[in-house]
Amino acid sequence: MDRSLCLQSFRLSRFNPRLTVWRPSSPSPRLLHLAPPFLLDDYVPRYHLISSVDAARKRSDAYAHLRNCNLCPRLCGVNRFEKTGVCLIGADVKVNVIAPHFGEEPCIQGHNGSGSVFFSGCNLRCVFCQNHDIAHERKGFDLTPEQLAEWYLKLQEVGKVHNINLITPEHVVPQVALSILHARELGLKLPIIYNTSSFDSPESLGLLNGLIDIYLPDFKVWKNATSRRLLKADNYAKAAMESIKVMHSQVGDLCFTADGLAKKGILVRHLVMPGKDDEGREIVRWLAKNVSKDLFMHVMEQYHPDAHVGKPKRTTKTHLQVEEPGGNPAPGEVKEKIRYDDINRPVSQAEMSSVKYAAQQAGLWRFNEVAEHGGFNI
Missing domain, CATH: 3.20.20.70 (Aldolase class I)
Structure with a gap:
């Protein structure tokens, strides 16, 4: 790109920080991420x-x-x-x-x-x-x-x-x-x-x-x-x-x-x-x-x-059965429901x-x- 086109691109980029510039030697346009709109001296x-x-x-x-x-x-x-x-x-x-x-x-x-x-x-x-x-x-x-x-x-x-x-x-x-x-x-x-x-x-x-x-x-x-x-x-x-x-x-x-x-x-x-x-x-x-x-x-x-997520519920007596490997319930074993289970991951x-x-x-x-x-x- 010649000097005049570079200067023109720089001036325009002050108003458009993502200016698309076509380079004659390039098969496609590219983005110039020039700093002036967000750069402080x-x-x-x-x-x-x-x-x-x-x-x-x-x-x-x-x-x-x-x-x-x-x-x-x-x-x-x-x-x-x-x-x-x-x-x-x-x-x-x-x-x-x-x-x-x-x-x-x-x-x-x-x-x-x-x-x-x-x-x-x-x-x-x-x-x-x-x-x-x-x-x-x-x-x-x-x-x-x-x-x-x-x-x-x-x-x-x-x-x-x-x-x-x-x-x-x-x-x-x-x-x-x-x-x-x-x-x-x-x-x-x-x-x-x-x-x-x-x-x-x-x-x-x-x-x-x-x-x-x-x-x-x-x-x-x-x-x-x-x-x-x-x-x-x-x-x-x-x-x-x-x-x-x-x-x-x-x-x-x-x-x-x-x-x-x-x-x-x-x-x-x-x-x-x-x-x-x-x-x-x-x-x-x-x-x-x-x-x-x-x-x-x-x-x-x-x-x-964190905080309250995943902690046992304090206000409910509802329990879920614990399952053994294979999906079979474990007799007599229970697990409390936890708080905010939907975001506990x-x-x-x-x-x-x-x-x-x-x-x-x-x-x-x-x-x-x-x-x-x-x-x-x-």
Whole structure:
């Protein structure tokens, strides 16, 4: 391809990142995965760009939210300085682990790890929760927002992490906002990640606007019957749809610096559940149609039975006969029915493939996987 055609392709690719270019010497067209639409020369965290007036307003709003909690669709309305709601957390935060973490997407963890803060408590009660001892049992230690900010600095200065990753923070948004504003005064310079189950309220996301660089929402299930049974929450999908649209409007599609690390934007996860791949297909279609076809997507296969899944039922006396090899009943031997038996198995490859195929058919193309073009997914 001559130089003029190369330059023309580059200019056009700024508007169409998957530009198809015909090479005269090639028997078929090929895709140029050029980076400019999603490549940043440099990045300044958003919390450094807000004015002192806006910062003071956010501090005031944070305390107001704590006095009449509306941080999630449950709308408990409790005064968090006096008592707790469904999330079980008051005016301070309870943290289980603060450390560099290497279990995230490559563009998040990088080489030095993501500076992860695992908050205790949760506004959901997922029966399959893989962090149920943290989310449901409130294990951890208490911190004020100011003390939390000091931990961010330790992660930056000692851990040399690439970002601050706030994991399950939906119920502590005011404390998170106060900690970020304090940390910027202490010298924090890292991007902030809001790692959420998407059961957020517009009010909490409004408070976070200008403070969060990367939103990392997990869109779990589609049907309300499923959310009631497995998440113990009504209208989860509606709340997730509204939340993800707001997140995208604040930070846009995921962008990277030249080292391949994500700095700004939204990365949506979907954990494929056994027998729920039909819901996964609906979710990815909705995301492509209503959010962005340039959305960075992680179709996850990490599901495994945990928490309450597979445990013996506590409220039934019904038993099943145990069969010997060959299908013959074993006299006198019984086995209790187990809870959530339908999701008490790993996800199959066919279920994973069906969700991924639906995403591709809907127009999504930026996935968390090894890039086919031999470089970063940027």
